[in-house]
Amino acid sequence: MVDFSIRIVVRTALSKSLVFMADHQRLRIHPMEGEAPPPPTTPLVPPGSSRSEKGIPLHHPPLLRSVPAVYTKPRKRSCFCKCMCWTISLFVLLLVILAATIGILYLVFKPKLPDYSVDTLRISDLRLNFDMSLYAKFDVKITANNPNKKIGIYYEKGGKLSVWYTNTRLCEGSLPQFYQGHQNKTVLNVSLSGQVQSGSTLMTALQQQQQTGRIPLDLKVHAPIAIKLGRLKLMKVRVLGECLLVVDSLSSNNLISIKASNCKFRMKL
Numbered sequence: 561m562v563d564f565s566i567r568i569v570v571r572t573a574l575s576k577s578l579v580f581m582a583d584h585q586r587l588r589i590h591p592m593e594g595e596a597p598p599p600p601t602t603p604l605v606p607p608g609s610s611r612s613e614k615g616i617p618l619h620h621p622p623l624l625r626s627v628p629a630v631y632t633k634p635r636k637r638s639c640f641c642k643c644m645c646w647t648i649s650l651f652v653l654l655l656v657i658l659a660a661t662i663g664i665l666y667l668v669f670k671p672k673l674p675d676y677s678v679d680t681l682r683i684s685d686l687r688l689n690f691d692m693s694l695y696a697k698f699d700v701k702i703t704a705n706n707p708n709k710k711i712g713i714y715y716e717k718g719g720k721l722s723v724w725y726t727n728t729r730l731c732e733g734s735l736p737q738f739y740q741g742h743q744n745k746t747v748l749n750v751s752l753s754g755q756v757q758s759g760s761t762l763m764t765a766l767q768q769q770q771q772t773g774r775i776p777l778d779l780k781v782h783a784p785i786a787i788k789l790g791r792l793k794l795m796k797v798r799v800l801g802e803c804l805l806v807v808d809s810l811s812s813n814n815l816i817s818i819k820a821s822n823c824k825f826r827m828k829l
Contacts, residue, residue: 669789672707673825674740676781678803679703679747681816686766694759696730698723698752700779706740712788713740716796721750724778728762730754735783770810774819779803781825801825 678700685697700721706713719735731754740746756762769775781801787794806820 665789669708669710671711671787673827674713674783674785674799675705675707675825676801676803676823677703677705678779678805678818678821678823681777681805681807681818683810683812683814683816686810686812688759688763689755692758692760694730694756694762696723696752696754696756698731700733700750700752702748702750704740704746704748706742706744706746709742710789712742714786714788714793715740716784716786719783720781721752722754722780722782723752724780725762725766725776728756730756735781739788766810773808775807775810777805777807779805798828799825800828 680699680701682699683697684699685695687695689695700723702721704715715735715738717737719737720732721735722732723730731752733750733752735750736748738746766775779802781799781803783799783801784796785799786796801823802825803821803823805818808817808819810816
């Protein structure tokens, strides 16, 4: 009697359990209205994997494509390019040092160009020769002025002084070699002589110009000099000058009056 009651109780419990599981499974497949669907389940076996005989997933590594290696030769600068770069860099550095040195010297010494003035002009001889060449001999007294306070000037060999009429050189003479100190004025007496071929036409033009009382002459200076800074003697430079003169006469052995004088000078390496 007791066994029969226990069996009835067990069967009743199993029936209720089966009904509950069936209802739960139906709710999962067909959710009720207004109820959110269950979240998706994660597959036990990832894509691209397989199972072993015991059901254990086996993962296979992805296949890698082999790329052939490309050999590139390393670039190297040629010796010529390196030498050029070093040479240019050194040249630029020297230019910078030279410019800085010149700038410092200019600020310290404040250099000024020497200037010249024509004091007197005398014509010793001006005549036509038998071969119709024109002979001229002038005596010129000029004053060379060094206005610099800290710079001395060496007048080197090769200095020239010449007198021109229009584009024709009448005569030429040499400047003496000497040293001129600071803020010094030196008077120079220079004798000039020269001969012009086919001088009859030139002599006629000079005589006609003399009748006006105003004869234009051009006195040119070419003086190679060296500058002295303290005890240092620098390289040679050239002083080029030009004095435009107007005189009243070209009579020989007479002191000629200079009515106008305009002098300009420049320095050239």
